[in-house]
């Protein structure tokens with residue numbers, strides 16, 4: 001039986017709340033894969049087959065274990081079956097006997113990866129609520145979501161930890177939460193990579209018990225597992241053993257020992273069959289046995305092709321775009337990010353205090369020099385210090401945190417929680433309040449202490465240049481965090497540092513050689529710096545007071561001249577900063593799409609198209 005309801009538009013769709021509540025009965029999905037081969041290139045002309053022509057079936061109502069020695073290809077097989085890995089794959093995957101339609105399959109499956117990653121600063125209950133809002137949208141009433149969440153938490157024995165922060169959960173609880181978060185949308189196929197690794201024996205048994213219980217509600221549950229205890233091993237309905245990328249056993253767990261006897265190797269009575277078969281697959285009892293197992297498995301356990309189709313209603317229901325609307329995704333993600341920012345109060349407070357101290361330091365270094373004609377160069381350097389501060393400091397925390405955040409986004413996006421675009425907008429907008437507050441503190445402190453002209457338009461011009469430089473720097477931080485690891489991103493900053501020397505461009509040579517001008521004007525730091533200097537010395541500012549007999553740079557126009565800025569316009573600089581800001585954010589959006597979306601939805605790359613064709617009805 002399948003639980004369907006009629007929605008507002010008269011279409012019939014699966015109601016996840018009811019289907020979970022009544023222990024039913026999403027469609028039953030049988031997965032079959034035939035002659036799967038996965039090849040990676042290992043040098044200019046050499047290739048390596050990680051999976052070699054392997055075939056098998058994972059059925060509904062069954063808990064299947066994918067076993068094998070470390071490095072045998074378990075994770076690779078699961079990555080391919082979930083669609084997480086597409087490049088270099090050949091073979092056929094069918095769902096209920098029909099060629100797999102990747103879009104539909106992704107809507108009915110979830111992938112729980114080996115290491116647990118959670119949104120920080122959330123309790124278990126909050127994490128579940130955000131998952132429910134993102135996966136079910138707002139049209140499911142809050143009360144129903146609450147019932148669903150409590151129901152899942154109860155089943156997964158997480159109710160006692162509902163108010164615990166996710167980062168404080170124990171290993172077993174963390175693993176169960178990873179599963180609970182995916183169960184919200186009640187997917188008929190659940191694939192897990194080593195869910196028991198790192199757990200003690202009791203937690204592992206509880207975890208496998210739970211997966212068995214879930215499988216018996218009609219779901220297809222497949223998990224890779226390294227070396228289960230005999231007790232855990234007996235809980236699996238089916239075992240699929242991989243050795244060096246080839247299948248050496250597929251069939252019921254209780255038929256493994258008789259199978260080993262038929263190939264001529266008896267499992268000692270006191271041995272755990274799971275340990276024993278892994279030893280055999282590693283070649284510890286001779287490679288002949290491994291070869292014999294590979295050839296015998298096909299005759300002993302031949303694959304009978306699955307002959308059924310999905311019910312028309314179900315297929316249509318899953319083919320429709322079941323994702324919640326853009327604005328809901330955006331609102332939920334923004335709320336989640338805001339809560340995380342507020343909860344990370346220590347960081348916010350630290351940032352505000354650091355900016356205040358930096359403002360005080362800058363203000364003290366250049367104390368009251370703003371109107372002093374004998375210290376004009378110092379104010380010029382003050383602007384340089386500001387442009388370097390706003391050009392670098394804001395990107396550092398982003399470079400450090402963004403790569404980790406992206407891993408989480410990759411997973412959540414893969415499991416169809418949300419699209420890239422609402423995430424992009426939410427993450428860009430959610431940084432604004434703290435960034436603006438910190439910038440305001442440093443600008444007001446440094447500007448007032450250094451005695452710069454207290455004219456509102458000069459202050460507004462100076463502040464806007466600083467703030468735009470800061471947002472560009474944040475954007476560069478996001479771009480570097482998307483492209484590189486933390487270490488590489490910091491190495492890239494060394495190159496950026498050299499630009500500081502170039503943006504100054506004054507003093508030595510007049511006119512500047514063309515290459516120096518070019519280098520100067522491809523950097524946003526130069527535009528920010530120029531805008532700051534012009535906002536202080538430009539716009540026909542009167543001559544400064546001169547405490548000595550002679551002040552060389554008494555007239556503001558002279559200081560503009562040594563920086564080659566006498567004919568430059570503030571607004572052009574501001575427009576250029578704005579153009580940089582837009583360009584960096586567009587680049588960021590493109591890179592996010594490329595990194596996350598294209599990996600999961602291969603459609604516009606030649607080699608990927610080859611894979612799509614080979615895997616059948618992919619798009």
Ligand code: ADP
Pocket residue numbers: 040041042050068069070071072073074075076077
């Ligand atoms: P496990 O069974 O431990 O999960 P994996 O599926 O992660 O093993 O990996 C199987 C084998 O494939 C390993 O030997 C691994 O080093 C190799 N491998 C996986 N991906 C690549 C790759 N992109 N390039 C080269 N070797 C790879």
Ligand code: MG
Pocket residue numbers: 074075076194
């Ligand atoms: Mg693995």
